[in-house]
Amino acid sequence: ILNVEQSPQSLHVQEGDSTNFTCSFPSSNFYALHWYRWETAKSPEALFVMTLNGDEKKKGRISATLNTKEGYSYLYIKGSQPEDSATYLCAPSGGSNYKLTFGKGTLLTVNP
Amino acid sequence: EAGVAQSPRYKIIEKRQSVAFWCNPISGHATLYWYQQILGQGPKLLIQFQNNGVVDDSQLPKDRFSAERLKGVDSTLKIQPAKLEDSAVYLCASSLDQLGVSSPLHFGNGTRLTVT
Numbered sequence: 607i608l609n610v611e612q613s614p615q616s617l618h619v620q621e622g623d624s625t626n627f628t629c630s631f632p633s634s635n636f637y638a639l640h641w642y643r644w645e646t647a648k649s650p651e652a653l654f655v656m657t658l659n660g661d662e663k664k665k666g667r668i669s670a671t672l673n674t675k676e677g678y679s680y681l682y683i684k685g686s687q688p689e690d691s692a693t694y695l696c697a698p699s700g701g702s703n704y705k706l707t708f709g710k711g712t713l714l715t716v717n718p
Numbered sequence: 719e720a721g722v723a724q725s726p727r728y729k730i731i732e733k734r735q736s737v738a739f740w741c742n743p744i745s746g747h748a749t750l751y752w753y754q755q756i757l758g759q760g761p762k763l764l765i766q767f768q769n770n771g772v773v774d775d776s777q778l779p780k781d782r783f784s785a786e787r788l789k790g791v792d793s794t795l796k797i798q799p800a801k802l803e804d805s806a807v808y809l810c811a812s813s814l815d816q817l818g819v820s821s822p823l824h825f826g827n828g829t830r831l832t833v834t
Contacts, residue, residue, distance in 0.1 A: 637819050637820075638820055640822060642823075647827075648827065649721070649722070649825040649827045649828065650809070650811075652822030652823065652824070655820060655821065655822050695761070697760075699819045705763060705774060706763070706819070707763075708753075708761045710760045
């Protein structure tokens with residue numbers, strides 16, 4: 607089981623603000639990193655699957671970067687909207703069995 | 719494509735009772751997962767199937783939890799008897815990737831279990 611840290615645990619921003627959060631994980635035996643968005647009363651939705659060091663992925667106003675050598679990934683949201691309010695989960699895969707280990711998530715609240 | 723179907727959405731039971739959850743994954747997805755998400759924690763993998771074989775059940779409390787995947791498609795997760803600490807959201811997910819790494823997981827809406 608990997609030690610996965612997500613920070614901050616929660617944050618409140620105003621509509622239009624840009625924000626970012628961090629996912630830290632062990633850098634050894636890395637295979638992939640997943641980001642998911644989980645809105646209340648809905649199912650977790652995949653945002654990105656990243657595998658290569660230096661990867662940058664973008665989906666609309668959301669983007670992510672990956673540094674496998676130092677063991678972290680950043681998720682950025684540009685111009686936050688109330689509909690971005692959700693818990694953002696990261697899940698790296700590493701070790702001998704490829705299993706994804708989820709972090710506790712970052713709860714984002716965007717105030718109109 | 720139809721998503722991952724789970725039922726029921728909510729369940730309230732008393733401790734020591736039994737409960738079962740059902741999951742129908744996306745058609746063609748070989749890998750199926752059951753996760754337990756306790757409030758304030760990240761989802762924890764309980765069991766992973768590839769087709770109808772178990773790949774990983776190292777975190778499944780086998781004295782009370784059991785799971786099966788019928789004919790490599792639908793799956794059921796059972797708890798018998800339930801304890802208070804089993805109160806959680808139980809998520810089913812499926813994936814096209816046989817290792818469950820390079821393809822995203824597709825989740826169902828989950829079952830919120832409350833044990834009183």
